[in-house]
Amino acid sequence: MECRPESHAERIYANLLDGLQTGAFAADHRFVDTEVAAQYGASRMPAREALLRLVAEGYLTGSTRGFVIPTLSLGEIGELSEVRRLLEPRAAASAAGNMDPAVRADLDAAIGRIRDALENDDLVGLMRANVVFRNIWLAAVGNRTLAATIARFMDRFTPIRRGTFEDARYRASYVAGLESIHAAFMEGDALHASDAMTRFMFDAEAAFRAVRAHELDTVRTPPRATRTRPEKEGRPS
Amino acid sequence: MECRPESHAERIYANLLDGLQTGAFAADHRFVDTEVAAQYGASRMPAREALLRLVAEGYLTGSTRGFVIPTLSLGEIGELSEVRRLLEPRAAASAAGNMDPAVRADLDAAIGRIRDALENDDLVGLMRANVVFRNIWLAAVGNRTLAATIARFMDRFTPIRRGTFEDARYRASYVAGLESIHAAFMEGDALHASDAMTRFMFDAEAAFRAVRAHELDTVRTPPRATRTRPEKEGRPS
């Protein structure tokens, strides 16, 4: 690990990334470089560097009125899901073979937090606990490049995952899938882990598509990136 | 396609990316933001934006004395190869199902350029033709996210690929693999394309590892990113 002082740009990037990974920002949040700079006590340049890095990594999209969180189309949900199904089953199998006592304990704690969040209808907690759970099993994957790539693709689904969590039935189903994966990890069974992950991913994709299709039916608006919704109250539209 | 005028940063990025994809830069080339800016008639900020984007995408690594091309360790060669083997066989199978006359013609032309470059010991031409060939079959992959991800991972091997091309036997073997893939595409046989791609990737990985191991034996130096090799003549070291 490096001990050199962290730059403004790196600090801002890490903070924004955490928020984007855990669904802390509203889907229509706009990141304006002057605002971000002011928020972190820096100037536009390091804020801009952090924002552009998030753009390069797929977390944000630039527009003439700030940077926004991209919304996955139905096609993109399908494509990203196919790529993930090529990677995650094997990664889960690999992780299943690395289940030492410390990893098992961490996974037990994480699934406990997921159960609590589900029981309390705590969406924020569920989003966070989901990230913790995935980070634990990904840390057990020997191939670090594979783990990092999977994490990056998982993050792309943060906004739509948050959308599915708003529905109690989808929440319960998602957690049931995680329970199955957790059981496979506890057994240390590579085949079971791979199969559980595959099944979970098909179910998750179906939920994502259903929620997205519903959103498209409900709002029937062009993509948000080219429109900024009025934020001030009072003026009728 | 967008017709809005291209920014300095985008123009510089596209030019540097092309060079990095085709192996136009020496492995020890240093990209200094003031030099890049001067080269493209711009200021440091757009040059810096382009360089930082290439860092975020894995093409460059930052240091206190400029940006450099990362050198893959043996472990990284293994990890990246495993990830690619999870993605490319399926992508090749998908492409094999999309072999319309135009794609076939383009692939024929591309393999022709590869044969010419091999016969003429034209390394620069071979590097370029290899990129052309892969871009053609990747364009035939239905899942655009999968295609883009594969292209990104392929680019990571550009420096070591150039290293293998310096040896005539590796060059011939690499092209033999491409011929086999080309034949499978011409047959439109998904299974054959997948198998040919898998075999080719194991062979390519073996060559990459051999060349890298040889480099490590020959130079026995610490990673280049933390050392700048003297470039000026005359002063004995």
Place this chain on the structure above:
DNA sequence: TGTGCTAAATTCGTATACGGTTTCAAGTGA
């Protein structure tokens, strides 16, 4: 001839300013 120290050079990170483009709000006219 080699090593160590010091000063200069090189590069990056960041701050500030300016101009251009896009968007929005307000006012006027029909």
Place this chain on the structure above:
DNA sequence: TCACTTGAAACCGTATACGAATTTAGCACA
């Protein structure tokens, strides 16, 4: 009341300058 036009505001892209940290080169001494 609605639509159109104009002006202002908001934001991005880029240029320039400054300071800090790191590296290199040169000189002196042993």
